[in-house]
């Protein structure tokens with residue numbers, strides 16, 4: 042039987058069985074639901090997209106996968122080439138992997154080894170943010186900071202080499218003056234911390250982070266697994282502040298196949314590129330550079346550019362601001378909106394409990410977590426469907442007594 046994610050299996054509410062999906066709709070048990078979550082924020086083009094389907098079908102007829110050890114192929118070459126040109130600055134060196142968590146591990150390993158390779162092996166520390174989420178593998182959990190997800194880490198004791206700070210410039214400056222010479226990297230979900238509660242913080246923090254990283258010789262790592270491909274209204278936050286290493290995942294393949302990439306700039310790559318075999322990056326996920334995933338990612342990027350998704354996301358943000366304006370109710374602490382993300386922070390997690398059923402009864406699929414009721418819809422959503430989602434989010438508070 043299936044062991045489901047983030048769930049106590051005993052007494053688990055049975056999941057909705059999906060029999061079809063098309064555009065923004067999920068079909069289940071004779072019902073049609075608007076998907077307000079985009080399958081953990083990845084299905085930016087919606088489901089069953091004819092062009093995405095065709096890209097994968099035409100690749101599957103050639104071959105689905107060959108390993109990247111000693112072999113290469115056109116889909117992975119094209120994607121790496123496209124990302125090198127498309128991503129800002131000199132983020133040119135693409136290391137592929139099969140999930141966001143693994144791509145985070147690769148970035149953290151890269152940052153550590155970069156300094157070992159260039160003879161600064163005292164740089165064993167990582168700076169990270171409070172409320173951050175970087176995935177569920179062990180080092181990613183340690184870089185993350187959310188006890189609600191990762192309380193089991195307590196059993197192992199705290200990793201003294203990972204420091205977490207609030208998203209305040211004064212804390213950032215203090216961390217660098219205390220630990221600057223020992224930090225190999227600062228890793229952040231830039232601008233929007235998603236799984237930690239859709240927390241938005243200032244771009245000034247990131248600008249200052251860039252300055253301090255330059256001053257202290259620390260690498261700046263952006264985990265844009267969630268924020269990449271437009272979710273904050275920017276194509277990438279990396280377009281505003283340039284990191285040394287950029288991590289992409291989730292929407293990379295338009296939600297079709299799990300894949301991720303860790304992209305290093307010229308400086309980082311140069312730290313590995315020499316005659317010493319011990320300076321090589323010793324990592325290689327079996328399915329890295331999967332041909333179907335690369336074909337999907339290429340097509341996804343093509344559609345994203347051609348159909349001006351940034352304008353679509355701006356429109357989602359405008360509609361959301363208009364519809365949520367002045368909204369407050371019992372149980373609501375704050376409403377936060379950025380790009381294609383709308384979040385209602387509730388007073389406590391009790392408040393969110395009944396929302397999934399309420400949404401289902403009103404034709405919307407939602408999966409609130411902790412204290413947060415949110416939507417991150419596919420970017421192709423119509424105004425009417427978006428307004429329906431927002432109406433359901435608001436109506437819940439009108440109809441319930443907290």
Ligand SMILES: *Cc1c(COP(=O)(O)O)cnc(C)c1O
Pocket residue numbers: 139140141142143145174175176177230235236264265266267268290291
């Ligand atoms: C989802 C997520 C990850 C982990 O990605 P997986 O593909 O689930 O392993 C890492 N970082 C951020 C910011 C995420 O949102």
